Amino acid sequence: MKKTLGVIGGMGPAATCDLMEKIISLTRAASDQEHIHMLADVNTAIPDRTAAILRGGPDPVPELTKSARRLVSAGADILLMPCNTAHYFYDDVARAVSVPVLHMPREAAAALKAAGVKKAGVLATDGTVRAGVYEKALVEAGIELLYPSPAMQAEVMRLIYDGVKGRSAPLESIPVGDILQDLRGQGAEKVVLACTELPIAFAELGLMEGCLDATRALAFAAVRAAGAETTAPDPW
Amino acid sequence: MKKTLGVIGGMGPAATCDLMEKIISLTRAASDQEHIHMLADVNTAIPDRTAAILRGGPDPVPELTKSARRLVSAGADILLMPCNTAHYFYDDVARAVSVPVLHMPREAAAALKAAGVKKAGVLATDGTVRAGVYEKALVEAGIELLYPSPAMQAEVMRLIYDGVKGRSAPLESIPVGDILQDLRGQGAEKVVLACTELPIAFAELGLMEGCLDATRALAFAAVRAAGAETTAPDPW
Numbered sequence: 440m441k442k443t444l445g446v447i448g449g450m451g452p453a454a455t456c457d458l459m460e461k462i463i464s465l466t467r468a469a470s471d472q473e474h475i476h477m478l479a480d481v482n483t484a485i486p487d488r489t490a491a492i493l494r495g496g497p498d499p500v501p502e503l504t505k506s507a508r509r510l511v512s513a514g515a516d517i518l519l520m521p522c523n524t525a526h527y528f529y530d531d532v533a534r535a536v537s538v539p540v541l542h543m544p545r546e547a548a549a550a551l552k553a554a555g556v557k558k559a560g561v562l563a564t565d566g567t568v569r570a571g572v573y574e575k576a577l578v579e580a581g582i583e584l585l586y587p588s589p590a591m592q593a594e595v596m597r598l599i600y601d602g603v604k605g606r607s608a609p610l611e612s613i614p615v616g617d618i619l620q621d622l623r624g625q626g627a628e629k630v631v632l633a634c635t636e637l638p639i640a641f642a643e644l645g646l647m648e649g650c651l652d653a654t655r656a657l658a659f660a661a662v663r664a665a666g667a668e669t670t671a672p673d674p675w
Numbered sequence: 676m677k678k679t680l681g682v683i684g685g686m687g688p689a690a691t692c693d694l695m696e697k698i699i700s701l702t703r704a705a706s707d708q709e710h711i712h713m714l715a716d717v718n719t720a721i722p723d724r725t726a727a728i729l730r731g732g733p734d735p736v737p738e739l740t741k742s743a744r745r746l747v748s749a750g751a752d753i754l755l756m757p758c759n760t761a762h763y764f765y766d767d768v769a770r771a772v773s774v775p776v777l778h779m780p781r782e783a784a785a786a787l788k789a790a791g792v793k794k795a796g797v798l799a800t801d802g803t804v805r806a807g808v809y810e811k812a813l814v815e816a817g818i819e820l821l822y823p824s825p826a827m828q829a830e831v832m833r834l835i836y837d838g839v840k841g842r843s844a845p846l847e848s849i850p851v852g853d854i855l856q857d858l859r860g861q862g863a864e865k866v867v868l869a870c871t872e873l874p875i876a877f878a879e880l881g882l883m884e885g886c887l888d889a890t891r892a893l894a895f896a897a898v899r900a901a902g903a904e905t906t907a908p909d910p911w
Contacts, residue, residue: 451707452699456692459717463688469841470723471687477717480749481695483710513716513749605705 441666445515446479447506447532450488450522451604454635454654455481458521461658467668475665478515480506488524489566500528504535511536517664519543523573523633523653524566539664544576546660547631547653550674552580556629559651560585560622562595563633573633585625591618595634603636610640619646651675677902681751682715683742683768686724686758687840690871690890691717694757697894703904711901714749716742724760725802736764740771747772753900755779759809759869759889760802775900780812782896783867783889786910788816792865795887796821796858798831799869809869821861827854831870839872846876855882887911 444462448455459479468474482502490496503525507518518540520526526544533540551559559582561573568586577584587595594613601608622630630650632638638652651674659674680698684691695715704710718738726732739761743754754776756762762780769776787795795818797809804822813820823831830849837844858866866886868874874888888910895910 449707449710449712452710452713453696456696456699459695459715460689460692463692469843471685471840472719472722474685474688474717474719476685476719477688477715479695479713479715479717481710481713481715483708483712485707487707509749513745604707607705 441475442516442664443476443478443514444661444665445510445513445518446477447482447503447510447518447520448479449482449485450520450525451636452481452483453603453639454521455479457635457639458519458654458658461655462661465658465662465669465671467670475662475667478510478513480510482506488522488527489564492524492527492566492570499525500531503528503532507532507536507540511538517541517661519657519661521635521654521657523635524564526572527566527570541657541660541664542576543653543657544573544633546656547573547633547651548576548580548582550651550656550659551577551582551629551631553673554629554675556582558583558585558626558628560587560625560627560630561633562587562618562630562637564599565592565596567633568592573631585622585627587618587621591621594618598640599634599636603640610644615641615644615646677711678752678900679712679714679750680897680901681746681749681754682713683718683739683746683754683756684715685718685721686756686761687872688717688719689839689875690757691715693871693875694755694890694894697891698897701894701898701905701907703906711898711903714746714751716746718742724758724763725800728760728763728802728806735761736767739764739768743768743772743776747774753777753897755893755897757871757890757893759871760800762808763802763806777893777896777900778812779889779893780809780869782892783809783869783887784812784816784818786887786892786895787813787818787865787867789909790865790911792818794819794821794862794864796823796861796863796866797869798823798854798866798873800835801828801832803869804828809867821858821863823854823857827857830854834876835870835872839876846880851877851880851882
């Protein structure tokens with residue numbers, strides 16, 4: 440009997456669907472009935488995570504835990520948060536429920552370690568960067584973190600907020616090639632897309648080569664945790 | 676205050692994500708928080724709908740109503756079923772809950788009528804075709820239905836089951852152009868993609884021109900029913 444996955448979503452809504460699709464495509468199944476039972480809460484009342492961490496914006500924890508409890512009440516056995524920045528609040532969410540909550544940065548770190556990566560570039564929101572959401576997971580896996588220069592980090596934020604969330608800037612107007620070059624110039628062997636909006640943009644731009652999609656790493660771990668077989672041997 | 680949408684999903688899982696993405700992209704929103712709250716139940720225990728209608732397979736109604744009630748308990752104000760064939764069981768689902776359940780064939784019929792269509796080709800599962808799921812909605816809207824020839828209908832089933840659900844046949848191996856030609860030869864002005872797996876295949880194949888995506892018609896109606904503004908004036 441496979442377990443039921445619960446997705447604490449809405450951060451953003453498109454990233455929620457992206458995780459769900461990755462879980463579906465990574466599940467070995469020949470019919471609808473062989474797929475994993477999933478419950479999703481696209482909770483758009485969850486306040487902006489970066490604003491809470493950096494600018495004293497409204498605390499996301501009450502809505503995060505409300506979604507977590509709602510999903511467990513509806514039958515979820517394992518929870519997932521398709522938002523890297525939200526992992527700053529991971530302990531609060533994990534404490535609120537009695538079921539396991541998968542940890543996206545740790546799953547990404549495991550995939551990097553398995554691939555023998557020693558230095559990884561991290562592309563994420565200002566909130567994730569400044570709060571050090573990826574620091575602990577990568578350092579524990581023996582991997583050195585590299586971040587973009589301040590100017591390039593501002594472009595990463597523009598890609599996330601204007602390019603994907605708001606769809607107010609064409610993706611092509613953001614110098615994504617320069618961002619990657621900056622990290623590779625610093626010695627990054629691989630680049631982690633550590634914001635769930637980024638793989639959406641990178642896939643559209645055809646720039647996934649050499650990048651680890653943290654959403655896909657989480658999806659891969661979720662399929663295995665649910666007790667299903669994966670369609671690929673690793674999340675790369 | 677916008678209403679919460681509840682998605683009775685898993686029929687198939689990819690079609691569930693497709694509906695959710697269409698709702699998200701049709702919602703006018705500049706931030707995560709301006710999107711519609713959605714709950715989804717990717718209930719993979721729902722038995723095959725076509726098998727139930729045509730071959731006495733297990734009845735999908737108990738699992739459909741279980742999902743409907745689960746979503747309403749979790750807070751859904753309006754329910755959606757991203758599976759055209761499942762609309763054969765629409766009355767049973769609608770009776771099981773006290774909230775409105777949107778009706779995909781009726782939404783598709785409304786979009787065809789608004790576009791002045793008098794003769795529409797319908798591409799659907801054998802279950803949807805034989806049970807006449809689209810008949811009533813289109814006839815009430817004053818639209819004549821045209822179905823593919825038996826040989827072409829067999830190819831539609833292969834596209835749905837092997838091409839999309841099972842991913843065991845490459846989409847290019849199915850003569851989709853011939854299917855469309857058959858309907859247009861019979862006088863179809865537009866073609867309704869009346870199985871939620873079909874828009875996924877047609878979009879990949881670049882064949883959406885002249886086709887109404889019933890999933891998109893449902894998404895469009897859902898955004899309006901939830902109280903949000905749409906990003907497009909109609910579902911075409």
